[in-house]
Amino acid sequence: MASARRVAVTGLGVVNPFGGDLADFFGRMLRGESAIRLYTREDDVLRPLSVPAVRCASFDADAALGRSLAYTMDRYSQLGTAAALSAWRDAGLPQTREAPRNDWGVSWGTALGGTLTFESGYVEMLRNGRERVPPLSVVLGMSNAAASHISIQLGLGASSATYSVACASSAVAIGEALPKIRSGEATLMVAGGSEAPLSYGVVRAWEAMRILALGDEASAVRACRPFSSDRQGLVLGEGAGAMILEDWDHAVRRGARIYAEFAGCGSTSDHDHLVRPNVDGQTRAIRMAIQDAGLVPEEIDYVNAHGTATREGDPIEIAAIRAVFGSRSAEVAVSATKSMHAHMLGATGVIEAIITVLSLASQEAPPTAYLDDPDRECTGVRHITGGSLRSSLRAALSNSFAFGGSNTVLAFRAAH
Amino acid sequence: MNGAIKQNNLTVLSEFLRKRENIDPVRVTPEASLEALKVDSLLLLELLFEFEDRLGVKIPQDIPRPKTVGDLLEIVDKVTAGHV
Numbered sequence: 001m002a003s004a005r006r007v008a009v010t011g012l013g014v015v016n017p018f019g020g021d022l023a024d025f026f027g028r029m030l031r032g033e034s035a036i037r038l039y040t041r042e043d044d045v046l047r048p049l050s051v052p053a054v055r056c057a058s059f060d061a062d063a064a065l066g067r068s069l070a071y072t073m074d075r076y077s078q079l080g081t082a083a084a085l086s087a088w089r090d091a092g093l094p095q096t097r098e099a100p101r102n103d104w105g106v107s108w109g110t111a112l113g114g115t116l117t118f119e120s121g122y123v124e125m126l127r128n129g130r131e132r133v134p135p136l137s138v139v140l141g142m143s144n145a146a147a148s149h150i151s152i153q154l155g156l157g158a159s160s161a162t163y164s165v166a167c168a169s170s171a172v173a174i175g176e177a178l179p180k181i182r183s184g185e186a187t188l189m190v191a192g193g194s195e196a197p198l199s200y201g202v203v204r205a206w207e208a209m210r211i212l213a214l215g216d217e218a219s220a221v222r223a224c225r226p227f228s229s230d231r232q233g234l235v236l237g238e239g240a241g242a243m244i245l246e247d248w249d250h251a252v253r254r255g256a257r258i259y260a261e262f263a264g265c266g267s268t269s270d271h272d273h274l275v276r277p278n279v280d281g282q283t284r285a286i287r288m289a290i291q292d293a294g295l296v297p298e299e300i301d302y303v304n305a306h307g308t309a310t311r312e313g314d315p316i317e318i319a320a321i322r323a324v325f326g327s328r329s330a331e332v333a334v335s336a337t338k339s340m341h342a343h344m345l346g347a348t349g350v351i352e353a354i355i356t357v358l359s360l361a362s363q364e365a366p367p368t369a370y371l372d373d374p375d376r377e378c379t380g381v382r383h384i385t386g387g388s389l390r391s392s393l394r395a396a397l398s399n400s401f402a403f404g405g406s407n408t409v410l411a412f413r414a415a416h
Numbered sequence: 417m418n419g420a421i422k423q424n425n426l427t428v429l430s431e432f433l434r435k436r437e438n439i440d441p442v443r444v445t446p447e448a449s450l451e452a453l454k455v456d457s458l459l460l461l462e463l464l465f466e467f468e469d470r471l472g473v474k475i476p477q478d479i480p481r482p483k484t485v486g487d488l489l490e491i492v493d494k495v496t497a498g499h500v
Contacts, residue, residue, distance in 0.1 A: 067436075067438070068436060068437050068438065068454075071436060072458065134462070134465065135458075135461035135462055135464075135465045136458060136461070136462065139458065
């Protein structure tokens with residue numbers, strides 16, 4: 001049996017709340033800059049919404065995609081396709097289609113798919129008294145729409161699959177692309193995810209779980225404080241990210257810039273509880289990713305934590321990290337960037353994976369913003385606080401732990 | 417069906433295609449092929465929906481698929497006149 005192929009990360013793209021490009025986004029992460037603001041939505045019938053959240057307010061779908069294409073998409077597909085096109089350009093891939101790309105595919109993640117489209121349909125029928133919904137509602141709302149649009153726009157003829165694994169959706173999508181390239185089934189995969197979760201009903205649903213962080217105009221920016229003693233919950237956000245994952249030799253032959261090696265993935269299930277996380281399940285996923293990457297724990301220098309800032313979740317993740325790294329835990333740099341970009345649900349895994357890859361590429365990792373007073377239950381690791389960490393980063397992990405007990409950890413190795 | 421109403425329906429169609437696909441209204445003639453005007457199966461659904469909304473009619477599901485602008489307008493005319 002031929003040895004497995006290595007996988008290179010050769011392109012990155014984001015649609016992010018700051019509205020700038022990838023370098024601008026990562027620069028703001030390194031500076032500990034939060035994009036969280038108070039999101040308010042007035043309504044003449046329903047109770048107004050007012051929660052800290054992250055929105056890609058300056059995203060112009062018509063400009064990014066063209067009006068005709070944008071019209072046929074739910075916002076989550078607009079964000080996702082724009083991110084994928086951005087990653088494609090970043091990878092220096094051809095804009096024209098000289099040859100069939102039947103061994104290039106898409107692996108996408110979304111937790112909620114076209115929830116805005118469906119909510120709009122309900123509003124039209126149940127509140128505004130219309131008897132029907134627009135005829136594109138099905139194709140806008142379906143959860144594989146983003147992947148399909150990406151496949152169509154880029155002419156990708158290999159597998160086009162969508163994974164819906166709550167908060168781990170895009171991490172799973174990235175992970176599932178790995179064996180396709182390793183085995184030779186695919187030469188290149190566009191992997192990532194997108195989410196547009198700020199519908200009225202979705203925000204209310206998260207509110208009802210009593211785990212949304214509260215805040216006002218002044219305090220919203222620091223509403224999400226993972227690992228902090230005074231953390232109060234998570235913040236919802238919208239956004240998208242995409243990675244170009246490529247057979248290493250193919251990338252080298254075409255002279256592509258390689259950001260990092262996508263070295264391994266570990267996926268486990270807690271098989272325990274729908275929402276209560278589990279140290280054992282997370283520990284097994286971290287160990288599996290390290291082993292799959294052909295690494296040892298001593299080579300991991302940075303962990304981009306799932307770190308949602310819930311009371312229950314954060315200490316369990318730190319316990320899992322400590323279980324894996326043992327006496328070396330205090331040397332392992334950890335940050336939770338949701339403190340800045342918030343929890344983009346199905347898109348959060350890829351956004352954090354991109355930050356992890358850029359950290360390896362630049363040898364500089366971002367902090368957890370507003371972590372002034374770590375919870376005693378969240379100590380024992382090297383929290384990055386107050387500013388970025390410049391250090392030798394050989395390999396890094398990106399953790400994603402979903403409701404339902406699905407854990408996925410991605411392992412990346414510095415390219416140099 | 418009188419000519420004014422037919423012309424009005426043609427205007428509805430050309431205006432829709434101008435807004436959605438940036439198609440020059442002068443190209444939207446009765447002889448024009450819908451395919452050439454980028455009217456695929458999804459866009460046709462939207463057009464039928466638009467006519468139903470504007471005219472307050474119900475276009476049956478089993479209509480023959482129109483090939484030209486004229487075909488589509490004829491269907492709309494017949495439905496409006498109660499002949500379908």
